[in-house]
Amino acid sequence: MTGIPVSNVRTFALLGHSGSGKTTLTDAIAFKLGLNDRLGSVANGSSISDTNDEEKSRKISIFANSFMGTYKAGDTDYRLAFIDTPGAPDFYGAVRGAIRASDAIVIAVDAASGIEAGTIRAWHACKAYGVNSVAFVITGLDKENTNFLTTVAAIREHFGTGCCPLTVPAADGVANILDMGEVPAELEESYTALAESAAESSEELMNKYFEEGTLAADEIRGGLRDAVASGSTHPIYVVKALQGDGVDAFLSSVCRLFPAPGTRKFADKDGNEVKADAAAPFVAQVWRTAIDTFVGQLSYIRVLSGTITPGMALQNNTTGSKEVASSLLQVFGRKQVPVENAGPGEIVAIPKFKDVHTGDTLCAVGTATVMPDIDYPQPVMWMSVHAKTQVDEDKLGTAMKRLADSDPTLHFIKDEETKEIVMKGLGDVHIDVAVALMKLQSNVNVELTVPKVAYRETVTGRGEGHYKHKKQTGGHGQYGEVYLRIMPKAEGEEGFVDSTVGGSIPGNFMPAVQKGVNEGLSKGAIAGYPVQNVKVEVYDGSFHPVDSSEVAFKIAASRAFREAMSQAKPSLLEPIMTVKVTIPDSYMGAVTGDLNHRRGRVLGMEMQDELQTVTAEVPMAELFQYPAQLRSMTGGRGSFEMELTRYDVVPGNLAQKIAAARQDELKMEDE
Ligand SMILES: Nc1nc2c(ncn2[C@@H]2O[C@H](COP(=O)(O)OP(=O)(O)OP(=O)(O)O)[C@@H](O)[C@H]2O)c(=O)[nH]1
Ligand SMILES: [Mg+2]
Structure with missing residues (x-):
């Protein structure tokens, strides 16, 4: 038991452009929280967050890794749950899950690169997915040609003057602007902005601000909490993670200013609020599914309401399965740390569920809550997947299922037209990593090829076709004659029309004629691709009372179709x-x-x-x-x-x- 009340839990995710220093900051925070006995580093492959072989070799994050620890700010213990997300757009699915799981978002901005496409995308994602409390952390200030105030100005220019620096570079590292006493001239505007934001939180402060023209640091702090919760103020922090400067100032401020669970409203599918009450019936949502080499499937949940303990019986309200939380874990690479319980705002991984997927709602038995699905981006790139050997082929199904289960943005589809298995993802890096993970997780080797395009055929003119199928030499003969025409199909028209009169083709043979036409439609005339948007009208024919058969009419129809297609200006x-x-x-x-x-x-x-x-x-x-x-x-x-x-x-x-x-x-x- 941590014994920390829900009001002192802080749950946030780190977002930002690729390489903006999120994982480096994560290592600094994890070290500060005592989750690691040394400071991990992306550069030398020892990060607590980038632990997968693919992450280490590419030196980028691929997964959204979560961490929890306890931090003392002043005399109070706070429970911090935070998620390091990948910045590469190929792994944007992980970001969507992390946003669902968080009460606040911290966007990393590298002072050397400024505002990048990934910074803007992160900001829009917060707005689009209902996170008001957004802060910035400026990284990279130890790099050459960087400037704190320039970066602050860029943030304010892009995201508004509600973005105000709260911690700033100081002679001995990083200081909180509210603790500086004398505010340097170049930061006065920022201090005023903070005071104004704080004043807006209550009438009392507003009156005081009007009367005295300024507010004391403590008064500002009090008001800022509401301003951060509502999203009218976005604190800007400075952290020099490699030097360890500013981590304490950042974490203390997160504890004091960031919203507690319950501030960001989570509503179920019917719009009912799920209250962040540790004593209420348990409700959580799975925001990530991982495949672990040792324990298999791991479901990462964010607790929304109630408290979970190991051994607890659960129901999955999305699939209907009955489940048991065998254990609650924090996972860093190969290290698994058991957690005794988890309440609102906390994030834990649970192994070995029977039928649980990303987005599912897990509840105490008897609770009917279902949370809205998590919204994922659509694939933009596809490649065909081919197993290298028969051994690989045999395991391919399992490998694909594992991958797709752990990544809602990766899809495997059997293309019925081209007969290929097509892997769809968010970009070439996403697809490359998926291939590497198939090898890593399932020891399956695959090759990729550019997918075949599912072309179609149609006609742009009219064509006439006629065929008489007649074999009447000795024994039972065959006879069927079909006249048809083919033309572009107008919207709403039938594709197959029988306009024969006088029983030239008896009604009982018409299905066989249609079969012959359908055969032609499936094979096309130019390159053997399916034909679409054509109208086929069968208008005449003849039959023989003894020798006519379904087969004969089918053959006649299919030959007549081919002739008509070739005349009707077919196109691809x-x-x-x-x-x-x-x-x-x-x-x-x-x-x-x-x-x-x-x-x-x-x-x-x-x-x-x-x-x-x-x-x-x-x-x-x-x-x-x-x-x-x-x-x-x-x-x-x-x-x-x-x-x-x-x-x-x-x-x-x-x-x-x-x-x-x-x-x-x-x-x-x-x-
Ligand atoms: N000099 C300097 N280098 C930094 C700083 N922060 C990160 N780096 C380096 O920049 C590189 C990228 O940092 P990461 O922490 O992996 O960046 P990230 O935002 O996690 O990147 P993705 O996971 O790809 O989105 C690494 O080599 C870090 O060592 C910093 O504050 N100063
Ligand atoms: Mg990273």
Whole structure:
């Protein structure tokens, strides 16, 4: 038992651009909280947070790792739960989970790089997903050519004058501006901003502020808590994590100013508030699922209400399964620290549930609460996955399931048209890491290829087809004759129309005729791709009272279809994606030029917070390598999303090439 009341729990996540120093700060905090007996380092692979082999070799975070510890601020013990998230857009799914689990967000800004695409994305995510309490931490101030006030100005310029420095560089490290006594001239404006924010929290303070023109540090502190809770003030901190400077000042302020559980309102699917009451029935949401080499599946929960203890019986209100919390753990790499209980705001990992997934709601038996799903970004990159050997093939299913269970942004889909297994993710790094994790977690080796495009065929004109299938030499003969025409299908029209009159094709053979047509539709006329958006009208034919059969009519229909297709100006269709590319303004020329190069059509541009969003329609075939190319074009400052919009005609010369390649492929399949 920690014995720490819910009002003294602080739960926050670190967000920011990749490389902005989140993990380095995490190591400094973890060391301060005594979670580690030495200061971990990203650079030398000893970080308490980046412990996966892939994280260590790439020197980036991939997972959202959570930590809990106790910190004394003044005479009071506080329970801190915090999450280090990855900054790379490829692992943005982890960030969404972490936001759901947190009451406050701290955005890291590297003084050497300033405000980056990842900083802005983090800020918008807080707004979009209901976190009011957002603070900033300036890192990297020990680097050359950096300046504290310049970075503060950049933050205020982007995110408003509610962003005010609270801890600042001082002669002997870092100091809290409210403890400085004499505030240096260059920080006076910041101090005034803090005083004004604090004054707005109560009438009493407001009156005093008007009368005296300023407030004392303690009065400001009192008012700031409300201002941080409501999001009218965003504290800016300075931490020199590598030197250990400013960590205490940061943590003390987090304890004093950040909101306690219950301040950020969590409501269930029906809109009922789930109160942060340690004595209420237990409710928690799974915000992350991890695969651990030793214990298997680990479900990370954020407790919303009530208190959980090891051995407790639970129900999963999302899947309906009955579960038991075998143990409560904190996991840092290979180290597992048992936790005795967890109450509102706390984060623990629970191993070996039967049927629990990310986003599920776990409750005390008899409690019906279901939390809203966590919203994840849609995939923007896909590759086909092929097992290297039969041994790999046999284990591929398990490997894919493990990965998909632990990463809601990674999808495996069997494409029925191309017969390939397609892995969809948020970018090339995401896909590369997934391949590495398959090897690491399941010892499965796979190769990737650019996916086959699911082309379609259609017609742009009308065509007539006729075939008489007649074999009447000796014995039981075969006879069926079909006349049909084919044309583009208008919206709402039937695809197959029987307009025969006078029983030229008897009704009982019409299903066989339709089968023959369907066979033709599934194979196409140009390159063997399925045909869509055509109308087939069967208008005449003939039959023989003895020799006609279903088979004969099916053959006749399929041959007539082929003839009609070839006359009806068939064309190849390809999937067209609508893409939204978000980039700093300076990359506009390069990015739109490149989109044109990809046969894209720019539909519009929109500017927000110095970022341009270009909307364009681009053929899917041109986008498979786009995430990596966009990154190299924009130095990692671009991001994009896309979705399938429609199918459109492939230009003639390209269509010929595709058809030729497809014919070769079909020949190979036949051999
Ligand atoms: N000089 C200096 N280097 C820093 C500081 N903070 C981080 N670094 C270095 O910058 C690199 C990236 O730091 P990380 O802490 O891994 O950054 P991150 O934000 O966790 O990055 P992602 O996990 O990729 O999003 C590492 O080599 C750190 O040692 C700092 O305050 N000063
Ligand atoms: Mg990191």
